Amino acid sequence: MTPVRIALQRLPHGDGLPLPAYASTGAAGLDIVAAEAVTLNPGERHAVATGFAIAIPAGFEVQVRPRSGLALKYGITCLNTPGTIDSDYRGEIKVILINLGQEPFAVVRGERIAQLVPAAVQPARFEEVDQLDATDRGAGGFGSTGR
């Protein structure tokens, strides 16, 4: 599939850092690195700078997702996962990391901290009605089909 082109502007503190990049041929996400060094104590969160801003074409979004290795080994994840980058956002991309582990975690500048997954957006319009159509499930949810 032809990749969608996303313009990227490097910010001064992003100097020398690699661009978002796929770590393998079939990777879904492009890994992004921290533009700052910060230590997260257990339970602490921080919007980690990436040193770049982007202009996503209309009709697309970019999701910010955690890396499973950091989550499994250190309890480091994205608090708002998946983070949503709107196509009209022109500020710096930040990664809201939280340390759910037991030990302090040092984010090193240049270390891969998350991944970006571009996705098509389906616009919708909510229309108020008096009655919804009936289904077998009805209002059942939250474990209604069993554990």
Ligand SMILES: O=c1ccn([C@H]2C[C@H](O)[C@@H](COP(=O)(O)OP(=O)(O)OP(=O)(O)O)O2)c(=O)[nH]1
């Ligand atoms: O992980 C994230 C999530 C969001 N953003 C930026 C891009 C996004 O377009 C903007 C707003 O994000 P969101 O809509 O999730 O947050 P909000 O609390 O609704 O803020 P706003 O009122 O600015 O939309 O913040 C990031 O840089 N990283």
Ligand SMILES: [Mg+2]
């Ligand atoms: Mg919003």
